[in-house]
Amino acid sequence: MAVDVRYCTTKDGVQIAYSRVGEGPPLVRVLGWFTHLEYELKTNMWGGYRNVFGRRYTSVVYDGRGTGLSDRNIERFTRQGFLDDLDAVINAIGFERVALFGISQGGAVAIKYALENPDRVSHLAIYGAFARLTGDPERARTRFNLIKQGWGSDLPAHRQFFTSLFMPDNATAADIAAFNELQRVSADAETAAALFSITGAEPGLFERLKEVKVPTVVLHQRGDAIVPFEEGRAIASSIPGARFVPLEGSNHALTASEAGVWETMADAVDELIQPNAAPRKSEEPSSFRTVLFTDIVGHTEMMSRLGDDAGRDVLREHERITRDVLKANGGTEVKTMGDGFMASFGSVTKAVECAIAFQKAFEERNRSAEEPLSVRVGLNAGEPIEEDGDLFGATVILAARIAAKADGGEILVSDVIRGLCSGKGFLFAARGDFVAKGFEEPVHLFEISWHG
Helix, strand or coil, rough: CCCCCCEEEEECCCHHHEECCCCCCEEEEEEECCCCCCHHHCCCHHHHHHHCCCCCCEEECCCCCCCCCCCCCCCCCCHHHHHHHHHHHHHCCCCEEEEEEEEEEHHHHHHHHHCCCCCEEEEEECCCCCCCCCCHHHHHHHHHHHHHHHHCCCCHHHHHHHHHHHHCCCCCHHHHHHHHHHHHCCHHHHHHHHHHCCCCCCCHHHHHHCCCCCCCCEEEEEECCCHHHHHHHHHHCCCCCEEEEEEEECCCCCCCCHHHHHHHHHHHHHHHCCCCCCCCCCCCCCCCEEEEEECCHHHHHHHHHHHHHHHHHHHHHHHHHHHHHHHCCCCEEEEEEECCEEEEEHHHHHHHHHHHHHHHHHHHHHHCCCCCCEEEEEEEEEEEEEEECCEECHHHHHHHHHHCCCCCCCEEEEEHHHHHHCCCCCEEEEEEEEECCCCCCEEEEEECCCCC
16 A cells, blocks of 8 residues: 655744545544654554544544654754644644644643644544653663664664563564564664653643643553553543543554554544544445465475374464464464465455565574474465355465465465556566366466565
């Protein structure tokens, strides 16, 4: 999916990148420290926000100065600059009043903007936010030095430190890798360090919470490792009439994989902004699907050699990796056949990205595993028949036949997939025609290159 990027200019001449999707009441996301609009769409990072709120609101997101697609050449960062960026975006989108969704550091920015511009803000939603100076100064200095020393390096160890704080609970390997990369592409080391140095809440802001006049909801994870749960509770208790919604979990940064959390948050925001709206009708799902099959090459031989218990241990690891990758790439598990999986996708691009992620995940696993796993993948797309959660028909059968033609470590796809992925940046190599059993017309196969 291509992000629709537009630009506006702040009072001090900075170009700010923003994007808007959906229809309905305007909701502007204020997300602190670092962002990258284009990269968010390529991964799961903050994807749940766009997926959920883009269906319910005119959802506006933007990159703050110095990060993402906004101007990078910023000489000096200030808290006022955060407010100026937000003000420029609100002026550009053309609504008289907007609701603000302040996340993490962006919570303090949203609160301050609402205090200074009560006529422009209709509602406040706050997630994982802080409104007073907290934390150990020595720990903050250590983190500042880590950013300056290793943020932009090719080795992710320094960024991994922050990832482990932002996502300590049940993050998949793909989620972790995506958040590491988001840090790298969003801002250089100098910018990240400069922004980090002013992420603490403005002195006196907490004492002004009692002056907030707009309807407010505050959401906070109970186990948040970045901002303590108590801070969210304190903000809610200080803003007159604010509703507090505790969330079960520990991740400060949320991926699209955490669909349940996003839906809970969206329901709370709906109750705040449009409580009398008609119940949402679920969209009629498209019958078009991309079907993906995986299969372990040499499964029978492996089970005979290892025995049932040891062989089953290897299969459990295969199942865990497969399900983690499916979850991270938006795939739906249809069924497992012991040594393989059948999955479906609403997006052809996501299906191909998932197939590549499978091979990379098993390649990484095999580097240190005593028993390597060789997996083949096949894909086809069409309109399968769906009954009781299972898929049937020619589309499914052909996908299975294509998978059976692949060797271990290969991804083979039909010419349908190749055509639908035109211009998406994937590398295809022609593998010739074959006539699948039960089909009259030959199928032209392509292999997807995934190394490198």
